[in-house]
Structures are given as structure tokens and as C-alpha cells.
Amino acid sequence: MSKIILCIDMDAFFASVEQQSNPKLRGKPVAVIGSGKRTVITTRSYEARKYGVKTGMNVHETKKLCPHIIFVVGNNEKYTHTCREMQKIYLQFTPDVEVYSIDEAFLDITTTHHLFGGPEAIGHSIKAQIKTQFGITCTVGIAPNILMAKLASDIAKPDGLRWIKPEDIESLLKHLPLKELWGIGSGLTEKLEALGIRTCGQLGRAPASLLRNKFGVIGEHLKAMGKGLCNRPLYVREEDPKSIGHSMTFPKDLSQRRDIEAEILKLSEMIGRRARRYGFIGRKVSLTVRYPDFETFSKQTTLPDYTNHTHEIYKNAISILESIRLKNSVRLLGVSLSNLIKDCNQMLLFEEKRREKALLQAVDAVNDKYGDFKLIWASYLKQTEPPRVISPAWKPSGIRNINVRK
DNA sequence: TCTGGGGTCCTAGGACCC
DNA sequence: TCTGGGGTCCTAGGACCC
DSSP, rough: OOOOOOEEEESSSHHHHHHHGGGGGTTEEEEEOSSTTOOOOEEEEEHHHHTTTOOOOOOHHHHOOOTEEEEEEEEEEEEEEEEHHHHHHTTTOOEEEEEEEEEEEEETTTTTGGGTTOOHHHOOOOHHHHHHHHHHOOEEEESSSHHHHHHHHEEEEESSSEEGGGHHHHHHOOOOOOOOSOOOOOOHHHHHHHHTOBBHHHHSSOOOHHHHHHHHHHHHHHHHHTTTTOOOOOSSOOOOOOEEEEEEEEEEEEOHHHHHHHHHHHHHHHHHOOOOOOOOHEEOOOOOOOOOOOOEEEEEEEEEEEEEHHHHHHHHHHHHHTSSSSOOOOOOOOEEEEEOOOOOOOOSSOHHHHHHHHHHHHHHHHHHHHHHHHHHHGGTTTTTOOOOSSOOTTOOTTTOOOOOOO
8 A cells, every 4th residue: 555645845934933023024925034144045935036136146136036035034933933833733633744954854654645635735734824823824745755755746846735646656757857856956957958857757667687786875866756756764753863063154255364263262162062962972073164255174083082061072073173274264164973872871980071071061051051152162252153044954853864865 | 245054975096004 | 926806984076856
């Protein structure tokens, strides 16, 4: 028996929330952006889309396309709160809910839909509850797997509902351009087109050996994807994160060594604090550098021991920095801690380590109470604000598994 | 007046070991 | 004197997603 999966996707989520909370924005082109000078569009309202405004565009480019667009700096608390509340709605219909991102979820209603009058009845009920409770619209896709459910919601956007039944798949995919499929981006599209494959239908008929040779493991799944097949399960239980990182594009490129080091310390503290709060330790530290010309690279180092101490992260990031011959100035810096495992909170062997840990916890407690960066090392007291806009990839526990190609 | 931030997964090649 | 094969760990880089 085939499954029945729902994909619930908010329409222009951040922009819709802003339009809902400020009536002056309703019916108008709105773009949600970050707070910095070098920010880009995170979400744009449907009114703004008509002008060709796209996610990732900078403010200048956006104004050229739509001079009267209204920019709103995003408010992450509003969005995360809404996301958590929406989760409660989904759980009325099935325990098998994967919150894929802040504005998207998958529900497996295979065994429960008959209790609620069928898949479409559930879809309509969720849409109505979200509309009533939050004043925003969403689109529901229904299909035998998440790949097709996602496609269904993409097709039906905005404020729609679409059910792709198994018997509809072949004709639907026959002439569908490759890039419409979740998991096939611009890179794969280009390479597949070079092989003469332009539609999902063609992909489904392509020789498996050809795809396997050209694309390795991914190639094995591409053919199935072209046929609308996908057996990725729902991740109902949140998985442990594999990495925790932060990066920052500066309002002005940094050229002073001490400014660069101070930013690395700040990023290290943000990571260390997050890791300590959620109880993870890691043993790989990566440093990412982007120059003004956009050349970007990262270097990493594996530590002898697992850690979540700000100072350890910082120290290793700095030693990577010292191994690089930096160009004059730096546009972006990023630090990340990976190879994460759960901190089992073992007994600390050395009194010194215990004291160090107690100090870190005291610092964290103050920061939790009074907000980030009230209590930190002197060298970053004069720092800029931490980033204020949440990434749309946010999840309730900050974890996600995005790989559909398996 | 250019181009954010936070993730996951895969691959290729080198080091090292038996 | 012309060097196999298997395995693991590590780094760098690219592709994808929201």
C-alpha cells in the first residue's frame, strides 16, 4: 500500500507574518531583510514577486525592480513562536510529523487519514486552522512520498491544495523541467542537460549506468527521482546536529588583525555557548574566510580532544588563521564546530577544568538572563550586534536533514 | 550601489598503517 | 630495484536546501 504524505509549506512565511502583524503592509510589496548594511532579501511577499524580486537579491537591486517596496527587518521570535504553535496543529492529525524547516513540515497520514475524513479534509482543516490562528496562508501538497508532496505544494502555491496520486505521476513528470524537482539544483541541471536530459521524464528513462558513472551515489537516485519515486523516510525524531557554526559579513571589510581576531572570538563564543546549552562537544574547528572579491575558502583542523569551550574553539580558529597568508581585507568570517557528539557530562578529572567549566556556566547564565554579549571578554565589548535575522533553515532544535537524494 | 546565514552530504586525494 | 591491496582518517571543495 502506498503512503500518504502531506507537505505543508507556508506562503512567503516571514513576509506574511509581518503583513499580518502590521496592516499597513497588507497588499503591498514587502521584503524581509537582515539588519546589516550588506543584507539580502530573505523572503518577499507575493506582491513583490510580481516585480521579479527574488530571495538573495541585495537591497539596491531590489529597489531598481520595485522602487516602492517596503523593507522590514525580520523578527525571529515571531517566526519561531509561530512555527512551534503550528506544530501543535499538525500533531492533531498524526504523531508522524517532520518539521523540515521553519516554514515547512511533512506529515505521514497513511494510517490516520481515515479518522479525519481523508487526506484532503486534513489539508483543508490545517489550512483553515492556520488562517484562523495566525492570519496567514499555506499550501498543502499530498502525494505518496515527500518528493512528490513537495512538488505538489510547489505547483499549488500560494494558498492551494494539490493531491498527486500515484497514477498522475507519470504524465505530470513527463515534460517537467528538471530544476522543478527537489534535490536537482542548477549544477545538476546543467550537467544533465549536457547529457541531453532536460525533463524529469527523460531522466526517468535515462540509462542507470550512465547516471551512476557520471554522478556516483547521487546518480543512483536520480533515475528514481525522474520517475517520481523517493523512499526517504520522515525524520520524526529530531536528529543530533552534525555541526554548529556562525558566520558574519561585516558592514565594512576588516583589514586590522585585531579586529579580525575579535570577530573570531565573538563567533567562537556564539558557537561555544550554543554547544554548551544543547550539550554537544566537537573535535573539528573550521574557519571560513571570504575576501572582498568574493573568493571564499575554508580550512579545518581536528583537535586531540572534544570540546565546547569558547577558548578552545577560538584558539584553534586562530591557529588556522595563522596558517593562511591573508589578503589585505576580509569581507566575511565564519567559524564552525563539527564532529559533534553528546557531552556525557563525565566527571571532570582535574580541578582546573572543573573551575573553568563553572566559570563558563556562570557566564552563560548571565547571558541567558540579560541577553547575549553582556558578559564577555574585554576585547569584544565594543563589538557590533549579533545577527538578528533567523535563517529560514531554522528548526525548533536547530537540526535538519535536507538530503532527499537518498 | 553588488552578492546573508545556517546547515547536510558526497567526492577526491593524501597520509598512514598492516 | 619498478613497487599490491585493503583499510581508516583527514582536508578541501562542491552541490543542494531553506
